[in-house]
Each structure stands twice: as structure tokens, then as C-alpha cells.
Amino acid sequence: MSSQDRTGSRRARIAKATGLGVLGTMLLTGCSEEVRMGWLPTEPGTTNHVDRIVDLWVNSWIAALAVGVLTWGLILWCIVAYRRRKQDEGFPRQLSYNLPIEIFYTAIPLVMVFVFFYFTDRDQTVLTARTDNPDVVIDVRGKQWAWDFNYVKQNKYSAGEQAHLTGKPGIPETLPTLYLPVNKSVELQINSRDVIHSFWVPAFLQKVDMIPGKTNYINLTPQREGVYDGKCAELCGEYHSEMLFRVEVVSEAEFNQQMTKLKTGQLGAEYDRNPYAAAE
Template sequence: MSSQDRTGGKSARIAKISSISLAGALLLSGCSTEAQNGWLPGDRNTTNHTGLITDLWVNSWIAALVVGVITWGLIIWCMVAYRRRRNDTGYPRQLSYNLPLEIFYLTIPLFMVLVFFYFTQRDQGIIDTRVEDPDVIIDVRGKQWSWDFNYVKQDKYSTGVQAELTGEPGIPDKLPTLYLPVNKSVELQLRARDVQHSFWVPAFLQKRDLYPGRVNYINLTPTQEGTFDGKCAELCGQYHSEMLFNVAVVSQEEFDARMETLEDGQLGDEYDRDSYPDTDPDFDPARSS
């Protein structure tokens, strides 16, 4: 057996062992719950949308990984099969074009983009569809650096103040809390009182920006009781990191009881920055509570 054959056989064995090792590692990592959820926060049963979002995320990564493995495999195969041998002289045969390959390089990426677009557009349309008559409507007002929650149908409101982190471990006890009844359709109407903010509950796998003078919406149905962390995800000023809140998903009975403890009425546009009293330039409703 020539040295060239021995080298080629050794390279083939190395490639085979590497492929088997990679496949084994992927199979083992796929057994964990975290891997099945794509290492996303929370789980797939938190709202009626988290399962759909999780599947889109995980399947997109699977498709990307398959494409990556095929691409890496072809690169390695070309490096091994078409490497320059010790006794080679001159240049390899040159090709000016290869029509089948050029068609392949055009059609396959185009097909992949269209498939990704189809599933993304389909799922996004389902997630963003507004419920015609939601059970609960909450007017969420982001402000520097806290949140106001108006429960529209109950004609109740709660107002929050800045978290004021001290650097000590743990989260402050007094954070504004958004109450949601479990298994009830909810529409969140998102507005900003001053600058751009972003409403983000990581466990819900949804984030939506708040713009002054514009209303954005999140429609969902919480399907799991519990308390979840919320925060502003848009750099909105010096104390952006302290713009925290909680979301408490509770039973209908507890939700009704919580509503009885809140103030009557709604906190509307009169507390927006453009509506601050001219007689008091230091007036800031975010800290007036």
C-alpha cells in the first residue's frame, strides 16, 4: 500500500470518528429538558404562545445546525479529497464555470430563505392577532423608571416606583405587580409616558417596545399560575436597570380580590411628560408616589 493510500485511509477514519462523536454529543445533549426548550427561560406551558415560540426557535436552530453540518462536512471533504499531493506538479485543471453548481447555489439558499420566512410569518401572525373581546384589558404605561397598570374593564389602577437597587443580593420587595387571571385572554396595551421603553417578561418569550404617542399590543392567555420577573429591555436612561416589575398569574378569585385592593379610576395621558405642569418643572409622576 502506498503512503498516499495510507494517508487517505487515515483521514477517512478521522473524519468518520469525528462525525460519530459529534452525532453522539448532539443526541446526548438533546435528552435534557433545557435542550428541548432551546435553553429558553421558563417552559412551554407558561402562556398559550410559549409552545409555539419554543417550537419555532428550536426548529430554526435544528435547520441551521443541519445546514452547518452539511457545509462543514463538504468543506472538510474538499480539504481531504482535493488537497495537494506530495508528487503533484503544476496547477490543477481550471474550470471557468459549472452551471449545475451555480444553479444549486442559487436555488437551495433561496428555498431555505422562503421556508424560514413562511414559518416565521405564520407563527408571528398567530401571536400578534388581537383578540376581539379579551377577558382582561390592561393599559400598561412605561415611565422613567417604573410602570403604571390600568385595569380597563375593572376601572382600577396601580402605580409603581423605581426599584432602587442597593448592590446587595436579591431584588427589592416593593416592585409594581401586574396581576393576570390564569386561563383568561389578556390584551396588554403598551404606551410610554416619556421616552422609548420595552415591556419584557422573559418567561412569556415575548417582548414589545413602547413608543411615546403610539400604542402597541400583546395578546396572550396565561396558562400557568406563578410569579414571573419583568423588566424594561430598552436602554431608557440612567436608572434603566431599576425599571423592574413582577407579573403574578393567579386564579380568577384571587384576581378579583386583588382588584378590590386597588385604587379606582385610570392613570391616563395627564401624567405623560408632555402633560407635566409648566408651573413645576421638577414634577415627575414616576417619583411622585
């Protein structure tokens, strides 16, 4: 066998091994949890809003990619089709204006913007709407660097303690816990005791800022039992990274049982330490 044949055979083996490796990687990653959930931090149906948010997010990316591919395709086509040839001399024929193209370039972006606005506004209106007489109302109070949860209708509360990260795996047992009954409408009244925080449960795909002196709201219905991580998503001071909590979505019976373990009363605005937070 000649050296040229051996080189060709070696290249074929390398190409085959590379192809098998790529195929194996694609098959393995296709079975991963991240791919199964579309690289989103949740599963369909976690709350009554999750599927709507996922559809808006995914479809927005599809539209953006389609526009990007079309735009870059047209740019590359113009670069190739209208490139300067060796035999060309002087400048190409100049056009001062082209009314049909100018109307097209103005109308199409406007239509795209209106379409994006319509779907975004439609979904945002649903997501931010408040529920009449929700089954559970919880006054969530963020503070440096923990959380207080007041269960308004049950007249119960839990005072959260700051998490202390040790670098070891696992969830610290001191994390404040927010209990939610599955398949019951919930209103979270979002307040801050001191500085700006942000209430975020990644699995719910909703994040709301906590602004001193202003109450924001999240209305949702948990539809899947489980334990979910929560955190502050706004840099709020030295121990911002330890302002963690967890959400436990449980059955109605378990929720009622947990309420019996909590203290009676409410930790309301009288415990806010920012005068602007208590001014409302």
C-alpha cells in the same frame, strides 16, 4: 513493574477518573432546572404562545446547525480530497463555469429562505394577532423608571414606584405588580410616558418596545399560576437597571380580590411627560 508499565497504568487511572468525572457532570447537569427547560427562561404552557415560540426557536437552531454541519463538512471534504499532492505540477484543470452546480447553489438557498420565511411569518402572524373582546384589557405605561398599570374594564389602576436595588438577595417589595387571571385572554396595551422603553417578561418569551406616541399590543392567555419577573429591555436612562416589575398570574377569584385593593380610575395619557407620547 517497569517505568513504562507504571506510566501506562497511571495514564489509565487518569483517563478513568476523567471519564467518570465527565459522566458524573453530565448526569448532574441533566437533572438541573436549566436543562429540564432547555436553557429557556420558562416552562412549556406558561402562556398559550410559549410552546409555539419554543418550537420556532428550537427548530430554527436545528435547521441552522444542519446547514452548518453540511457546509463545513463539504468544505473540509474539498480541502482533503482536492489538496495539492507532491507529484502535482502546475495548476489544476480550470472550469469557467458549471451550470448544474450554479443552478443548485442558487436554488437551494432560495428554498431554504422561503421555508424559514414561511414558518416565521406563520408564527409571527399568530403571535401578533389581537383578540376580539379579550377578558382583561390592561393599559401598560412605562416611565422613567417604573410602570403604571391601568385595568381598563375594571376601571382600576396601580401607580408603580421605582425599584431600589440594594444588592441583597430577594425581590424588593416596592416592585410594581401586574396581576393577570389564569386561563383568561389578556390584551396588554403597551405605551410610553417619556422615552423608548421595552416591556419584557422573560417567562412569556415575548418582548415589545414602548415607543412614545404609539401603542403596541401583546395578546396572550396565561396558563400557569405563578410569579414572574419583568423588566425594561431598552436602555432608557440612568436607572434603567431598576425599572423592574413582577407579574402574578392568579386565579380569577384572587384577581378580583386584588382589583378591590386598587384605586378607582385610570392614569392615562394626561400624565405622559413627553409631548410626542401624548400626541396620539
